[in-house]
Amino acid sequence: MSSTVIPFGPQHPVLPEPLHIKLVMEDERIVEAIPAIGYVHRGLEKLTETKEFTQNTFVVERVCGICSVMHAMAYCQGMEELMNIAIPDRAKFLRVIWAELHRMHSHLLWLGLLADAFGFESLFMQAWRNREKVMDIMEETCGSRVVISANIIGGTRRDLSKEQMVKINQIVDEIKEDLEQLESVFLNNYTVKHRLVGRGVLTKEDAVEYCTVGPMARASGISMDLRTTGYSAYGQLDFEPIIHSDGDNYARTYVRLHEIYQSVDLVKQAIAKIPEGEHVIPVKGVPPKGDVISRVEQPRGEVLYFMRGNGTKTLDRLRLRTPTFANIPSLLKMLPGSELSDVGMLILTIDPCISCTER
Amino acid sequence: MFKMVENVLKNLVSKPATRNYPFDKREPFKDSRGHISGCDIDVCIFCGMCQRKCPANAIVVSKPEKSWEIDQFKCVICNACVEVCPKKCIFSSAEHKSAQSFKDKLKLVQASKPVEGAEQNA
Amino acid sequence: MIENLVEITSDQLLAETSKSKYESYRFVTSTCIDNGDDTIDVYYHFDKDYEMRNVKITVKKGEEIPSISRIFFSAILVENEMKELFGLNITDIAVDYGGHMLLSDEELSSPMLRQQITIEQRGGKQV
Numbered sequence: 001m002s003s004t005v006i007p008f009g010p011q012h013p014v015l016p017e018p019l020h021i022k023l024v025m026e027d028e029r030i031v032e033a034i035p036a037i038g039y040v041h042r043g044l045e046k047l048t049e050t051k052e053f054t055q056n057t058f059v060v061e062r063v064c065g066i067c068s069v070m071h072a073m074a075y076c077q078g079m080e081e082l083m084n085i086a087i088p089d090r091a092k093f094l095r096v097i098w099a100e101l102h103r104m105h106s107h108l109l110w111l112g113l114l115a116d117a118f119g120f121e122s123l124f125m126q127a128w129r130n131r132e133k134v135m136d137i138m139e140e141t142c143g144s145r146v147v148i149s150a151n152i153i154g155g156t157r158r159d160l161s162k163e164q165m166v167k168i169n170q171i172v173d174e175i176k177e178d179l180e181q182l183e184s185v186f187l188n189n190y191t192v193k194h195r196l197v198g199r200g201v202l203t204k205e206d207a208v209e210y211c212t213v214g215p216m217a218r219a220s221g222i223s224m225d226l227r228t229t230g231y232s233a234y235g236q237l238d239f240e241p242i243i244h245s246d247g248d249n250y251a252r253t254y255v256r257l258h259e260i261y262q263s264v265d266l267v268k269q270a271i272a273k274i275p276e277g278e279h280v281i282p283v284k285g286v287p288p289k290g291d292v293i294s295r296v297e298q299p300r301g302e303v304l305y306f307m308r309g310n311g312t313k314t315l316d317r318l319r320l321r322t323p324t325f326a327n328i329p330s331l332l333k334m335l336p337g338s339e340l341s342d343v344g345m346l347i348l349t350i351d352p353c354i355s356c357t358e359r
Numbered sequence: 360m361f362k363m364v365e366n367v368l369k370n371l372v373s374k375p376a377t378r379n380y381p382f383d384k385r386e387p388f389k390d391s392r393g394h395i396s397g398c399d400i401d402v403c404i405f406c407g408m409c410q411r412k413c414p415a416n417a418i419v420v421s422k423p424e425k426s427w428e429i430d431q432f433k434c435v436i437c438n439a440c441v442e443v444c445p446k447k448c449i450f451s452s453a454e455h456k457s458a459q460s461f462k463d464k465l466k467l468v469q470a471s472k473p474v475e476g477a478e479q480n481a
Numbered sequence: 482m483i484e485n486l487v488e489i490t491s492d493q494l495l496a497e498t499s500k501s502k503y504e505s506y507r508f509v510t511s512t513c514i515d516n517g518d519d520t521i522d523v524y525y526h527f528d529k530d531y532e533m534r535n536v537k538i539t540v541k542k543g544e545e546i547p548s549i550s551r552i553f554f555s556a557i558l559v560e561n562e563m564k565e566l567f568g569l570n571i572t573d574i575a576v577d578y579g580g581h582m583l584l585s586d587e588e589l590s591s592p593m594l595r596q597q598i599t600i601e602q603r604g605g606k607q608v
Contacts (some may be wrong), residue, residue, distance in 0.1 A: 052412075054412065055439075125376075136388075139391055140388045140391075143391045143392035144391070149392075149437050157442070181363070181365075184363070
């Protein structure tokens, strides 16, 4: 049979960001997929070599809006290790609270996009209405909705007052309540299940072979969550990674949806356990010569920061590997064999963040 | 199913979740980072700390001219300058800036007569 | 500072990578650093149960490096990226974009190298 090549993207209603995939089709079935990225390459890694190490905190936050807290967190943790700074305990808990709030808003955004991708407009609005509550609490506590600039080398920039913590507690409860109403639609609705169950299966063996990370890997039955290594204050909180074994679109939806509940729980735990004290310590000196690696679990998976200091104010090299960069090969595995009408959903369920990928 | 019906009814009778924006504005949160509205130029000592710490190179301080200038279109509103200022003379406003028709910079010069930029966006 | 660092030469790379794969390590990514003195450090990061294993090779500019993408397919993106941004001479990548994954024709070659070297290269290539 002769094959057809269909270009998918970079502009497509289902794609939040520009990703181009050449689909080699035989009839309605895909036989090969070749990705092309490079539409939003901004050269941020090069930029960090010209900025001071304190300024870089703000640069890495702008790699990706949706996971800005975790980017800054990974960078700050790495620099603190390199410069041998022990940050106060309170700062660690504050970082966890903001990071988990961020994870909630990222997953709610993704659930909305998913609903939009299969044409369930009202569900999309409901998910994003919930997300708005997180955005508001973010602006109230940090001063900005998305790029909240909460982390700084040596701690956090702002502290949470008692009243604010009570309010956060209230709001995460409300979100949990609202989400319970949506959960049955996402997971039990006949039409929705039709688009999700059995589509885009990534088996556990494939997920290992293609080095999948984050919720993708957890949906394929791999128990991998860097938070269990106990960085920041995660070691003092009680949680289990959420795992599903099917590896299809439904499993990925299940994992992400239940991670919102997990985040609600983590925020409440962190607020209950947060110690009193300083939230930031002054940082003196410059990063010494040496390499350091720092890894953090983002909403989309593991992010790796590699820093090389050279004894001056600027860094020799800052490399960051974002989760989507690691998940694109798995997407290439999932696409062949599926139908053209499923491509949008498949690309969406890896939660692509292309501006992260290209930096 | 019952929950969804409850939700539908609630949505039908409740107010919309959105605001009628240009007519109905939400009060900005206290301490929100809206924009850098200016600098108390009479207090400023022109040390240039804000210029050095700014990650976007939006601030230019000139000691001989005694001027402090911010390009609000470069500014990423991280408030690093506000925190680092030894005299605490840079103001951050909680209100977000609205759309502008000219790309003017905000320049403040310390002199006997306080000359200001063509358009002060405070 | 970096845990489990193994320093090898570029001809041992494939054997070391195969060994990591055999011991069921996961390929995380690789990192490329221009040392500024005609050599480039390339790190390959592997992970197993949150334990990292880092393999470091130091190569001269222009020296051939074998691709590990036949062993770990997920290395294709990062190897193409290193090839473009640092001008590493990686041979036999499973999916080779030929230097056009991130960059277009008009752009500088190897923009991530140290500045003075980039300018020299551009001078050489400009017509």
